[in-house]
Amino acid sequence: xxxxxxGIVMPAVHKPDVFAAISHSxxxxxxxxxxxxxxxxxxxxxxxxxxxxxVSQHLRVxxxxxxxxxxRHGRERRYCFVPERLSPVRDWIALYDRFWDDRLRRLQKxxxxxxxx
Amino acid sequence: MSNTIRKEIxxxxxxxxxxxxxxxxxxxxxxxxxxxxxxxxGHQFTFRVPPNPAVGFEGLTVRCEVRECEAPKRLAxxxxxxxxxxDTQVSFQLEPEGEGTRMIFEHSGFDLSQPGGNLALKxxxxxxxxxxxxxxxxxxK
Numbered sequence: 001x002x003x004x005x006x007g008i009v010m011p012a013v014h015k016p017d018v019f020a021a022i023s024h025s026x027x028x029x030x031x032x033x034x035x036x037x038x039x040x041x042x043x044x045x046x047x048x049x050x051x052x053x054x055v056s057q058h059l060r061v062x063x064x065x066x067x068x069x070x071x072r073h074g075r076e077r078r079y080c081f082v083p084e085r086l087s088p089v090r091d092w093i094a095l096y097d098r099f100w101d102d103r104l105r106r107l108q109k110x111x112x113x114x115x116x117x
Numbered sequence: 118m119s120n121t122i123r124k125e126i127x128x129x130x131x132x133x134x135x136x137x138x139x140x141x142x143x144x145x146x147x148x149x150x151x152x153x154x155x156x157x158x159g160h161q162f163t164f165r166v167p168p169n170p171a172v173g174f175e176g177l178t179v180r181c182e183v184r185e186c187e188a189p190k191r192l193a194x195x196x197x198x199x200x201x202x203x204d205t206q207v208s209f210q211l212e213p214e215g216e217g218t219r220m221i222f223e224h225s226g227f228d229l230s231q232p233g234g235n236l237a238l239k240x241x242x243x244x245x246x247x248x249x250x251x252x253x254x255x256x257x258k
Contacts, residue, residue, distance in 0.1 A: 093120050093227060103148060103149055106149075107139070107148045111134060111138050115134075
């Protein structure tokens with residue numbers, strides 16, 4: 001689901017919410033579910049053993065973190081995933097990605113050096 | 118929600134040569150970090166990432182265990198630091214390609230759910246920011 005981005009950005013100190021928001025497995029499952037398209041709360045709750053208020057609470061955390069948007073369709077509220085909001089997480093992985101680029105370049109140099117000897 | 122870094126690299130050297138560059142303590146010290154690696158499954162070793170006072174980096178120990186070691190084809194070891202990198206796996210797969218070698222590198226098992234959900238926001242925030250900073254210092258070296 002994640003892709004890499006080039007920029008490295010520190011998670012903003014006043015916005016820790018994204019990391020905290022995905023720290024719970026139920027919330028990650030909700031996000032996984034919503035990658036397939038927007039869903040009303042009933043449909044989301046049907047995937048879980050927990051109570052409807054508990055599901056709503058998780059949805060609230062995801063909404064507060066900006067990972068979801070909520071839209072009213074008549075009496076129904078539908079939830080939609082905003083994947084762009086995961087960019088601090090992608091940036092973190094991207095840092096490790098750069099680390100390995102750097103080390104593997106060193107391996108190439110190491111092997112070339114051995115060839116010369 | 119975990120993630121994998123995957124890279125493919127072509128080397129002009131044959132797999133036997135590339136193998137000596139990855140499954141050897143002295144070679145790993147040259148392009149990775151000082152270590153006590155031994156090429157046998159089950160061997161526990163560490164990479165000691167030296168401190169870099171210039172950027173305020175305190176140094177770091179990566180705990181590893183050899184999981185697969187099949188010369189000159191595949192080397193895999195665990196890679197443990199902390200938080201989301203507490204239980205990750207690194208693997209090098211070597212395939213002959215012409216006179217040279219195709220290496221498929223993977224680093225998998227990043228647990229983006231760490232630190233755990235019960236931690237206070239501040240704790241989680243600090244953990245992430247610190248690890249990010251430390252890794253940044255390593256890359257900058």
